[in-house]
Amino acid sequence: MATDTRTSPASGGSARSGTPSLEAGAELERTLDRLEARMEALQLSMRMRRTSARFELWRHDLRETRETWFLLVDPDGQDPTPVGS
Numbered sequence: 001m002a003t004d005t006r007t008s009p010a011s012g013g014s015a016r017s018g019t020p021s022l023e024a025g026a027e028l029e030r031t032l033d034r035l036e037a038r039m040e041a042l043q044l045s046m047r048m049r050r051t052s053a054r055f056e057l058w059r060h061d062l063r064e065t066r067e068t069w070f071l072l073v074d075p076d077g078q079d080p081t082p083v084g085s
Helices: 022-048 053-072
Strands: none
Touching: 022 053
């Protein structure tokens, strides 16, 4: 009688398939949520204060934040929307 010695993801480990633990998945979701909120705040700042001296800095920060978000969502993919949209 064979026994399965794999650690289940629910117990904090990962199965042989390499699935992340629940904690790692939850942390990734929190990170993505924070990045998404940051992107929304930057977009709002840019829309409301186009003449601000910080506009270019916000645009640069938005670009970097979007790149980070997409890298975390799909490490092998790329941003499906052009910059400036």
